[in-house]
Structure formats: C-alpha cells, structure tokens
Amino acid sequence: MSEYNKAEADFFLVALKEEARTILWKIHANVDPEIVIKSVINDLQALAPRDEGETRTDEEIWSAIREKLLEAAYATRPQCVRCGDCCTTGSPTLMHEDIELFRKDILKPSEIVTIRKGEPVYSSIEEKPGTAEQEMLKVREIPGEKTCTFYRKLDQSCSIYEHRPQQCRKQECWNPQMISTIEDNAKLDRSALLSVIPALWEIIERHEEKCSHEEFARVMARLGATKGQTVDSVLDVLKYDMHVREFISERFGLAEDTMKFFFGRPLADFLGLYGLQLEKREDGYFLTSSD
Ligand code: SF4
Ligand code: SF4
Structure with a gap:
C-alpha cells in the first residue's frame, strides 16, 4: 500500500x-x-x-x-428503550382494534384528526408529498411539530402508554424490515365509529359528496383553467365546508375543535397550496393571494 x-x-x-x-x-x-x-x-x-x-x-x-x-x-439493542424518538416524528394512524380506545374514553374526538381520501399528505416512509389513498384517523400532533399529542416532553413518556394504539405497539425501530405500515384494510375510519349515529352520519356523507378533496381539486383546477371566472363554485364548496362545521358544532353541542375529527381539516387550510387564502369581509368571502 x-x-x-x-x-x-x-x-x-x-x-x-x-x-x-x-x-x-x-x-x-x-x-x-x-x-x-x-x-x-x-x-x-x-x-x-x-x-x-x-x-x-x-x-x-x-x-x-x-x-x-x-x-x-x-x-446490539433489539428492544424498545422508550426513548420517545418515534413519538416526536409522527403520530400513530389508528387501526380497527383501536376502536376499543374510544369505547373506554381513552381516545376522544378532540385528540383525533381525520385524513380524508384524496387529502394532500407527506409520506414519511416514501419521504415525498402525495395524496391519501383512503381515509385514515390519526392522533393529533402538536401544532407546528410532528410530536404526538400524548407525548410528555418533560419526562419523555407517553401519557397513555398502557393503552397506546396498535401502531405504537407494533413499532420496532430496531427492525428495519418491520417499517411501521398498516395494511389498508386494517385502518380505522369514521364510518366504523359514527355510522351508528344516523342523524350525524347522513350529514357527514352529504359533506363528503359536496366537499371531498377530489371535488375541491376539481373546482380549483377549473378556477385555474378559467383564469378565475369560476371563483363562485370554489367559494360555494368552501362555504359549505365551513357552515356544516358551525351547524354540527351548535346542533350537537360539540366543541369546534372536534370538527377536524368529524369532517377532516377545513378545506380553506389547503388554499395555501394554490397560493390563495380565504378572506372574510363585511360583504362576504373572497379569495386573495397568500403571498
Ligand atoms: S420504538 Fe424505538 S424509537 Fe420508539 S420509543 Fe422505542 S426505542 Fe424509541
Ligand atoms: S400514543 Fe404514546 S407511544 Fe404512541 S406515538 Fe403517541 S406518545 Fe408515542
């Protein structure tokens, strides 16, 4: 050498x-x-x-x-040492077995967000943006972070450890083959929890018909193609999405914050992806540039 x-x-x-x-x-x-x-x-x-x-x-x-x-x-370390790293890099997606956690009141609507089919998402496994292929329920994350809402930073522990969701139980960071994915048919969705309340479920289905992410993407594409001529159809979808939340919150006496579980994230939150925002003025709603 x-x-x-x-x-x-x-x-x-x-x-x-x-x-x-x-x-x-x-x-x-x-x-x-x-x-x-x-x-x-x-x-x-x-x-x-x-x-x-x-x-x-x-x-x-x-x-x-x-x-x-x-x-x-x-x-050299083939077991969980409860370091909490996986709790700060994304919250769990719920599986059918987790339905029990709602029955036992461990999980509540205010702690869950519904990711609706077609919603723009970032895949941490594929490390790229995409759209949700099916509906999912996720434990909420601390705003502006990827930290699970149940993670206690002070003592680096899970506040529901004994009752943590299935995905957390199956998490094996030391086993690269066992990346924490959930079979599509094992994912929990709103219908499993809410179709037993017909008055509410009917409204959720109607909302899905009028305000699905597919429909929103369609009206936004048309808005671009018509150079803004079809702004009313976009505003109609956005207003329906807002009003249904206000209506259900009042009628069922539910906190406004829980609406992200019943109807997913407000569509107005996605306008930024198109460089737009919704502005409320005295004479109505307007779409303006978010720059
Ligand atoms: S599964 Fe791994 S990353 Fe998650 S708490 Fe246990 S040791 Fe930490
Ligand atoms: S539920 Fe508990 S174990 Fe699961 S990600 Fe949240 S804090 Fe971690």
Whole structure:
C-alpha cells in the first residue's frame, strides 16, 4: 500500500468510527463503536471505496455504510428503550382494534384528526408529498411539530402508554424490515365509529359528496383553467365546508375543535397550496393571494 493510500485508509477508519459513534448515540445504545464495526467488518470492507474503477459517489458509499452500521447498532439493542424518538416524528394512524380506545374514553374526538381520501399528505416512509389513498384517523400532533399529542416532553413518556394504539405497539425501530405500515384494510375510519349515529352520519356523507378533496381539486383546477371566472363554485364548496362545521358544532353541542375529527381539516387550510387564502369581509368571502 502506498503512503498516500495508507493515509486514505487511516482517514476512512477514523470516519467510520465517528459514524458508528453518532449512530449509537442517536439510537441510545451504550456500546463501544469498535464492537459494532467489528460485527460487520466484512460487509464494510466490501462497501469501502475501491482503489480503481470506482463508479459510486462518496455520498452513495457513505449512505450504504451508514445503513449497514445502523443495522449492526440496532442488533446490539433489539428492544424498545422508550426513548420517545418515534413519538416526536409522527403520530400513530389508528387501526380497527383501536376502536376499543374510544369505547373506554381513552381516545376522544378532540385528540383525533381525520385524513380524508384524496387529502394532500407527506409520506414519511416514501419521504415525498402525495395524496391519501383512503381515509385514515390519526392522533393529533402538536401544532407546528410532528410530536404526538400524548407525548410528555418533560419526562419523555407517553401519557397513555398502557393503552397506546396498535401502531405504537407494533413499532420496532430496531427492525428495519418491520417499517411501521398498516395494511389498508386494517385502518380505522369514521364510518366504523359514527355510522351508528344516523342523524350525524347522513350529514357527514352529504359533506363528503359536496366537499371531498377530489371535488375541491376539481373546482380549483377549473378556477385555474378559467383564469378565475369560476371563483363562485370554489367559494360555494368552501362555504359549505365551513357552515356544516358551525351547524354540527351548535346542533350537537360539540366543541369546534372536534370538527377536524368529524369532517377532516377545513378545506380553506389547503388554499395555501394554490397560493390563495380565504378572506372574510363585511360583504362576504373572497379569495386573495397568500403571498
Ligand atoms: S420504538 Fe420508539 S420509543 Fe422505542 S426505542 Fe424505538 S424509537 Fe424509541
Ligand atoms: S400514543 Fe404514546 S407511544 Fe404512541 S406515538 Fe403517541 S406518545 Fe408515542
């Protein structure tokens, strides 16, 4: 090995140890980084930059190395240490078994948000924006954060730990194969909870007919295509969405905040995606630029 290559190899080993140390710190594993490196040394050697004919970028090489180190680091800590990291990076989506939590009053409408079919969402698994393929109920997150509403920052614990939803129970961060996904048919939706109240369910279905995300996307696309000529049809959808919330809140004596469970997020919240906002003036509602 030339002096130059030896210096490069030494630098690589130092960088490797530093990566292992950082990964272990992140997953709260109190282990010597060298033990982790040794456990996968053959795999790491195979991933190391080649002296000749290397076609991978540095970023690709280090990304593959990090993945291998993470796997090895988790192998030293194959259980939940209740660090709370998963509670601060997204709240759980509810499954059918979680219906019991509503019956026992552990979960309440004010703590849940309905993600309606077609709603613009960000997939943390695919790491890209998309739309919800089906309806889901999610535990709310602290506004402006991805932290679950049940997470207690002070003592880094779950306030409903004994009764936490199924997705939290199945969460195994140390098992990369077991990424916490829920089969579509296992997801809980509003009909399972609310269709037993016909007076309310009828209104929810009517709201879905008039104010679905598909319908909203359609009227917004038409607004663009007609250069604003069809603004009234957009305002009609937005006003229906607002009024139904006010009406149900009053008629059933429900807190306004719970409407995100009964009808999903207000459609007006999505206007920003089109560079617009809804303004209420003395003479009615208007769409204005949000810039
Ligand atoms: S499952 Fe969540 S709380 Fe448990 S160790 Fe993993 S990230 Fe931490
Ligand atoms: S319900 Fe509890 S365990 Fe589940 S994400 Fe929220 S705080 Fe964490």
